[in-house]
Amino acid sequence: MRRSSPPPSYGDLPADLVSAIERAGYYPALVSDVVAHAVGHREVRSSFVHQETTFDEDAVRRHVTVLALTDVTLVIVHADDREAPGGGVVATASSETIPLTAVRGVMVTHVVPDAARYVPGTLGREVTLTLGWGTVSRVDVGPATCGDPSCEADHGYDGTITGDDIALRVSADADGEAAVRSALAFSRAMSASTGLPLAR
Template identity: 55%
Template sequence: MSYAGPRSDALPEALLSDIDTSGYYPALVSDVVATALGDDTVVSHLVHAETTFDSETVRRHVTVLVLAPHRLVVVHADDHAPSADTPAEHLGAVATATSETIPLGRVRGVMLAHVVSAPEDYRPGSLGREITLKLGWGTVAAIDIMPAQCADPQCEADHGYEGTIGDDDITLRITGEVDGDDTLEQAKQFAAVLSRALGQPTR
């Protein structure tokens, strides 16, 4: 007997509408989100679709972030065109959808970078037309290493290396021109709601 999982029509209408608007296999993405979320409550959500071009191939990707009372659910969906070096070549195009659940206590922070063009003409409250949203919980770590330097510009000694470690598991770039003003505002709101949730005491 196969496991059917929760029905996607149990998801909030606004979330289903945003997944449908993304245009990327909405029935599949909705089912994966519903299965990962179970009977938990949706506090806030963000759906971000992205299209990239690789040589002659158009690749689509959608990320769904769902904030529940005590966890963050992340769903990624991609499509893969068949190629000679993939075992699934005979299957034709393949879509993969992956879900991840992170307890809120493990989310290390929310970084929201605002890009403002013509800052001399900035209007208070507008916060620009482009943002970069970064979330980290330690699954992915990146190390940037560079030669260490001292304060003496004439020094030629080897001071070894220095670097920084970043744990940005998700980075989303959202612009009003590409994604639309509604998605841009929703991303800001999602970041604010998630930031407040991280500031609450854990139970």
């Protein structure tokens, strides 16, 4: 009789990833277990944990997103909660595992408040990390032109399709400088892994 492998526990995750999930303070045991389950027995090479707080008219809601990069996959875990009809709170944590061969792009937008005083190497105080793998696309359409500013002819429409599966905004003022550095480090690891032959 063949023995089955024991299920991964969050004790198998890197200590820095577990610490980041615990610092987020959002159901850390649940989030860590879901990340470990999605990662399986693969080694996490890089990770990023992003917490976001949103305000509704009558409630404050928190969300946490965990990105974990292995040698062949990108794992994304998102957790949030809602009030149950009978009282209490229901938490929902979902995971998605994307093969690195499917990742189409890694885009990082840097925001510099005072560009004239930019310090080389700082890369701004706010970044938006966008990852695309083809599940969701954004279509931007506008009137086409011929380049002649005096031309009034109808040239139809022109547009672009941009992959925009997940976008995370990280600000030094709201999230701390360490969070911005962590997002940049993860983006570098993702960029280095995208489009490369997979490790065997």
